[in-house]
Amino acid sequence: MSETPISPHELAANESAANESSSSGDTYEIAIVGGGPAGLVATRYCLHAHLSTALVAPELGGKVGYPFVIRGMEPVDSVWGAQVVHECETAVARSPELKHIREQAAHLAHLPDGRFQVHLAGGSSIRARAVIVATGASAQRLYVAGEKEYWGRGVSFSAVSHAHFFKDRAVAVVGGSQRTLVATLELADIARHVYLILARPQAMQELPAAPLLRRQRNVTPFVGWEVQQIYGDDFVSGIGLVGSNGETRQLAVDGVFIQFGLLPNNELVRDLLELDEEGHIPIDHRCQTRIPGLFAAGDVTNIQSEQVLVAVGEGAKAALSAWQYLVTQH
Numbered sequence: 511m512s513e514t515p516i517s518p519h520e521l522a523a524n525e526s527a528a529n530e531s532s533s534s535g536d537t538y539e540i541a542i543v544g545g546g547p548a549g550l551v552a553t554r555y556c557l558h559a560h561l562s563t564a565l566v567a568p569e570l571g572g573k574v575g576y577p578f579v580i581r582g583m584e585p586v587d588s589v590w591g592a593q594v595v596h597e598c599e600t601a602v603a604r605s606p607e608l609k610h611i612r613e614q615a616a617h618l619a620h621l622p623d624g625r626f627q628v629h630l631a632g633g634s635s636i637r638a639r640a641v642i643v644a645t646g647a648s649a650q651r652l653y654v655a656g657e658k659e660y661w662g663r664g665v666s667f668s669a670v671s672h673a674h675f676f677k678d679r680a681v682a683v684v685g686g687s688q689r690t691l692v693a694t695l696e697l698a699d700i701a702r703h704v705y706l707i708l709a710r711p712q713a714m715q716e717l718p719a720a721p722l723l724r725r726q727r728n729v730t731p732f733v734g735w736e737v738q739q740i741y742g743d744d745f746v747s748g749i750g751l752v753g754s755n756g757e758t759r760q761l762a763v764d765g766v767f768i769q770f771g772l773l774p775n776n777e778l779v780r781d782l783l784e785l786d787e788e789g790h791i792p793i794d795h796r797c798q799t800r801i802p803g804l805f806a807a808g809d810v811t812n813i814q815s816e817q818v819l820v821a822v823g824e825g826a827k828a829a830l831s832a833w834q835y836l837v838t839q840h
């Protein structure tokens with residue numbers, strides 16, 4: 511990746527960071543922010559490399575437990591890669607070499623000497639020659655009755671994770687982006703019938719996947735309709751809709767996929783990096799951002815496949831790239 515010159519805005523931010531730095535604490539070779547799959551695996555690799563490592567993470571584990579069940583199916587919590595993450599969690603928690611800072615990182619500054627300063631929520635800060643941001647992403651909720659109650663019992667936020675359970679069943683997909691339509695196409699190949707609920711009518715004109723959807727015989731779009739509630743008994747059995755003209759409908763479904771996408775936890779780097787249109791940190795194939803020494807891994811980046819195993823691999827890759835960076839910088 512080519513190095514882009516630092517802008518006057520960044521220089522000003524750097525100078526103010528340098529002024530603040532009189533209150534800085536310890537210096538590490540590498541700081542990792544976030545204790546989910548990507549951050550834990552990155553930390554383990556950095557410890558293997560005997561780098562002086564700080565992990566800034568209020569808790570360890572991230573998002574790896576998703577018990578899921580639908581009618582007529584045994585409950586499963588078969589997240590591929592969860593075992594690796596738990597193993598890393600134990601190893602990291604026991605490591606005497608690691609500085610585990612059980613705090614939220616509040617801000618990241620790039621200092622004029624090329625190092626980084628991680629400001630912690632409690633008011634102190636640390637410095638590091640390299641940083642891996644692995645802060646993950648949060649699911650965007652629908653905030654309707656039944657959503658929370660049936661989460662994991664028919665309600666899913668991840669078509670890639672749960673679509674395969676819905677073979678020959680009826681499902682609803684709710685959202686409004688290209689990702690919503692792609693999830694609908696993925697489900698249409700597996701499920702018996704897919705109801706697509708799009709509140710924003712323009713979506714069917716603007717989004718590139720829309721023409722493909724119109725050709726799917728087992729997809730019924732409800733354009734200009736909103737979900738009012740998700741209902742059922744022990745499991746989801748249907749959704750209630752309201753149209754733009756006030757008309758209401760009920761659809762019998764076994765599953766509801768809430769596909770608004772994930773919101774990247776990007777607060778730390780918003781004034782350091784240009785993010786993509788969905789707020790992800792752009793990285794290259796080595797998990798390197800535009801700023802030398804600043805790496806990122808997992809759901810917060812633009813890798814696009816939010817899965818535990820992908821985050822595990824990206825965390826390993828970020829750590830190996832950071833190690834290489836550190837040994838080649840003097």
Ligand SMILES: Cc1cc2nc3c(=O)[nH]c(=O)nc-3n(C[C@H](O)[C@H](O)[C@H](O)COP(=O)(O)OP(=O)(O)OC[C@H]3O[C@@H](n4cnc5c(N)ncnc54)[C@H](O)[C@@H]3O)c2cc1C
Nearest residue numbers: 544546547548572573615646667671808809816817818821
């Ligand atoms: C509802 C849902 C269901 C899913 N189901 C599956 C599934 O079945 N199978 C599968 O493989 N994947 C599934 N995924 C995706 C999977 O959970 C993620 O891809 C994976 O956890 C990403 O790992 P990560 O380390 O990038 O982020 P996370 O797991 O999100 O970990 C990031 C960590 O960083 C912390 N953090 C955030 N900001 C800061 C900060 N400023 N300072 C310090 N710490 C911070 C967070 O609190 C969190 O602990 C699902 C995701 C969702 C939302």
